[in-house]
Amino acid sequence: MRQIRELxxxxxxxxxxxxxxxxxQIDERxxxxxxxxxKDVDGVTRTSFATMAFDEGGFHSATPGGIMALLDAxxxxxxxxxxxxxxxxxxxxxxxGMLLLARDxxxxxxxxxxxxxxxxxxxxxxxxxxxxxxxxxxxxxxxPGAVVVDAGxxxxxxxxxxxxxxxxxxxxxxxxxxxxxxxxxxxLAQTIRAARDHEAGRQEASWWGAAP
Ligand code: NAP
Numbered sequence: 001m002r003q004i005r006e007l008x009x010x011x012x013x014x015x016x017x018x019x020x021x022x023x024x025q026i027d028e029r030x031x032x033x034x035x036x037x038x039k040d041v042d043g044v045t046r047t048s049f050a051t052m053a054f055d056e057g058g059f060h061s062a063t064p065g066g067i068m069a070l071l072d073a074x075x076x077x078x079x080x081x082x083x084x085x086x087x088x089x090x091x092x093x094x095x096x097g098m099l100l101l102a103r104d105x106x107x108x109x110x111x112x113x114x115x116x117x118x119x120x121x122x123x124x125x126x127x128x129x130x131x132x133x134x135x136x137x138x139x140x141x142x143x144p145g146a147v148v149v150d151a152g153x154x155x156x157x158x159x160x161x162x163x164x165x166x167x168x169x170x171x172x173x174x175x176x177x178x179x180x181x182x183x184x185x186x187x188l189a190q191t192i193r194a195a196r197d198h199e200a201g202r203q204e205a206s207w208w209g210a211a212p
Pocket of ligand 1 (some may be wrong): 092110112
């Protein structure tokens with residue numbers, strides 16, 4: 001925790017990524033919150049979550065940000081569509097649902113206490129799987145033409161039964177090689193943005209501080 005705070009205060013550091021999950025003895029939320037908001041390039045702090053929710057230009061949680069960039073790159077229509085998000089973690093399921101909502105999708109969240117998961121999945125125009133249970137979502141549940149984004153990763157396998165789902169989906173991401181690279185790209189893009197903002201702040205400060 002102390003080291004994260006030191007990095008947060010270090011003017012030579014532009015962005016901080018905390019590799020997680022962290023070991024059990026560490027309070028992961030507290031460790032995230034030790035990251036300065038201006039350096040939160042992985043978008044994990046409460047501040048980043050709130051600025052994302054209010055569309056105020058903060059850093060997006062990297063995987064949800066990458067998923068939205070992917071959907072946009074393929075011109076996937078979202079307004080008025082039913083998006084079903086399976087998973088509700090603060091760094092993935094919850095924020096991706098909020099970003100989809102901000103784009104006028106109608107969003108349903110499913111989680112470990114959801115009953116009748118197959119029925120919800122069958123109603124999805126856009127499905128985002130964010131659980132971490134290999135092939136939890138069966139291909140036969142996917143409605144023909146649906147867009148399937150599989151963020152799950154466990155044992156080198158996604159949450160969706162890929163081969164069967166691919167026969168029905170109009171678009172589907174593979175695992176590995178789908179959402180993962182988009183997460184990395186978002187992380188890099190946000191790191192560059194943080195460095196530029198930092199540099200701009202430094203220049204502004206030195207300009208204001210300059211002798212007349
Ligand atoms: P997490 O914190 O463990 O959350 C998992 C979510 O899945 C929880 O909301 C949980 O519900 C839900 N869930 C568990 N069992 C379920 C079931 N049987 N039916 C429906 N929902 C169920 O995990 P996470 O950090 O969000 O990550 C999720 C997955 O995405 C993992 O496989 C992780 O490796 C992967 N991931 C990939 C990337 C990438 O770059 N591709 C980045 C981050 C994470 P409750 O809330 O009710 O417990």
